[in-house]
Amino acid sequence: MTTLLMNGASRGIGLHAARRLLEDHPGLRLIVVARGEQPALPRTTVIRGDLTSLDSVRKIAAQVTEPLDGYIGNAGVQMTTATTTTVDGYETTFAVNVLAHHLLLRLLPLTTRARVVITGSDAHFGDLRHNLGIVPAPTWTTPGELARPNPKLKGRGAYATSKLGVLYLVHALARRGVDAYTWNPAFTPGTGLVRADRIGDVLFRRVFPLFPGVNTPQRAGDQLAAAAAGPAPGPAGSYIDRATVTSSSTESHNQAREEELWAFCEKATS
Secondary structure, eight states: OEEEEEESOSSHHHHHHHHHHHHHOTTEEEEEEESSOOOOOTTEEEEEOOTTOHHHHHHHHHTOOSOEEEEEEOOOOOOSBSOOBOTTSSBHHHIIIIIHHHHHHHHSOEEEEEEEEEEOOGGGGOSHHHHTTTSOOOOOOOHHHHTSOOTTSBHHHHHHHHHHHHHHHHHHHHHTTOEEEEEEOOSOOSSSTTTTSHHHHHIIIIIGGGSTTOOOHHHHHHHHHHHHHSSOOSSTTOEEETTEEEOOOGGGOOHHHHHHHHHHHHHHTO
């Protein structure tokens, strides 16, 4: 039986992806990491944990004793500001969207053939075509600065920057022999991503789904499931835009930044 560990599966895209995986792969078992309520799913074990706490992340990993054939890092947050901090003192967006994934991948018993898929965002491009003027462009500085609260940075800007960090993390993993991918759902209203922003939440749930050409949580869930357990998407390190391997931004290919981020995450989670 194939065993995958997944976070971010309690609602929206992640829940649809989990259901699709279990429906399409009868020999698959899921281990789901959830902080709050998790809808019941067949062949699924739930581990309670909070990705905003590095100690909690370590306890999550300690409960996984069987070899894992894959990791689906779908958990992510978007805050209204970049001033909230975790119990470890890190800016919340960076801590959940980058550090938590890094630490889990350090500690989980992944098999040599395991596939890693982490949810990114086309917000990392920082242009009107991909962001529709809704999300500011990423502002990469140093990992040490990005991990600290920043009153000058808006929450959506911190989100875009963290998703650029996801690409750096995936590229660094691929160089280390991990079959890792960044998956992008593209513009997918109707999820709870911006629930901390009341106005944004209303727009994303009620208005933006009416726009032509947008993705849906159901379709995005199918795409994430295919990226995680379907045929090999492409070379390790690839960027999967919905269901197609394509190029990520020019800025996302910077080996010096990738290695700097890797070194910071190693030190921060050691």
